[in-house]
Amino acid sequence: MLQTARNGGSITPRYTKIIKHHASQNRASIHPYTKIKAHEYNPDTQTWSLTTDPPIPDLPEIDYIYFATGARADVREMPLLRQMNEQYPIDVKGGFPCLTNDLAWRDDVPLFVTGRMAALRLGPGAPNLEGARVGAERVAWGMEEVLGKGREVGGQCEGFCGLGNRYASLLGECD
Known part of the structure; x- marks a missing residue:
C-alpha cells in the first residue's frame, strides 16, 4: 500500500514537472528501472561515461547524475x-x-x-x-x-521542548 501511495517514487509534483520540462527540451533524460553497471569519470571534460542495464542506446557523455535508487529496506535485514x-x-x-x-x-x-x-x-x-x-x-x-x-518557567516549557534555554534542564543534575 505504501508503494502504491507513493506512485512508485518520491519525486514531488513540482519537481516532476521541472524534470519533465527538461526532458522535453532534451536537457535531461529519465531512465526508471535502470542500473549503472560501470562508470568512468573524465576529469578533463568533467563528464561521465556509463554502462547501464538495460543498455541505453546512444547514451551521450553525462554531466550530472541523480540517483533515485528506491532501495528496499527491511529492518530484519539491516x-x-x-x-x-x-x-x-x-x-x-x-x-x-x-x-x-x-x-x-x-x-x-x-x-x-x-x-x-x-x-x-x-x-x-x-x-x-x-x-x-x-x-x-x-x-x-x-x-x-x-x-x-522539563521545567516550567514563566508558563513556558524550558528544556527539551525547544523553548527557553535548552541547557536549563541540565542545571542541578551534575551537582
Whole structure:
C-alpha cells in the first residue's frame, strides 16, 4: 500500500514537472528501472561515461547524475539493527517495524526511528521532508517522556521542548 501511495517514487509534483520540462527540451533524460553497471569519470571534460542495464542506446557523455535508487529496506535485514531485533523483538510488516506512536522501537526501549522505517506510523511521506518534520515532532514527544517534561518557567516549557534555554534542564543534575 505504501508503494502504491507513493506512485512508485518520491519525486514531488513540482519537481516532476521541472524534470519533465527538461526532458522535453532534451536537457535531461529519465531512465526508471535502470542500473549503472560501470562508470568512468573524465576529469578533463568533467563528464561521465556509463554502462547501464538495460543498455541505453546512444547514451551521450553525462554531466550530472541523480540517483533515485528506491532501495528496499527491511529492518530484519539491516546489520545495524540485528542485535536490536534479537534482544528486543517487535512486529514487522513488509520489512517495516511496528513502532510506537512516538516512533520508539518499543515502549521499554528508547530507540527512535524516523524516515522510511517509520512509514507504518507516518504514512507514505515518511522518507520525504514532510515526514522528517512530523517524525522529528513525534521523536521530541517521546524524548520528553524519556527525559522528563522539563521545567516550567514563566508558563513556558524550558528544556527539551525547544523553548527557553535548552541547557536549563541540565542545571542541578551534575551537582
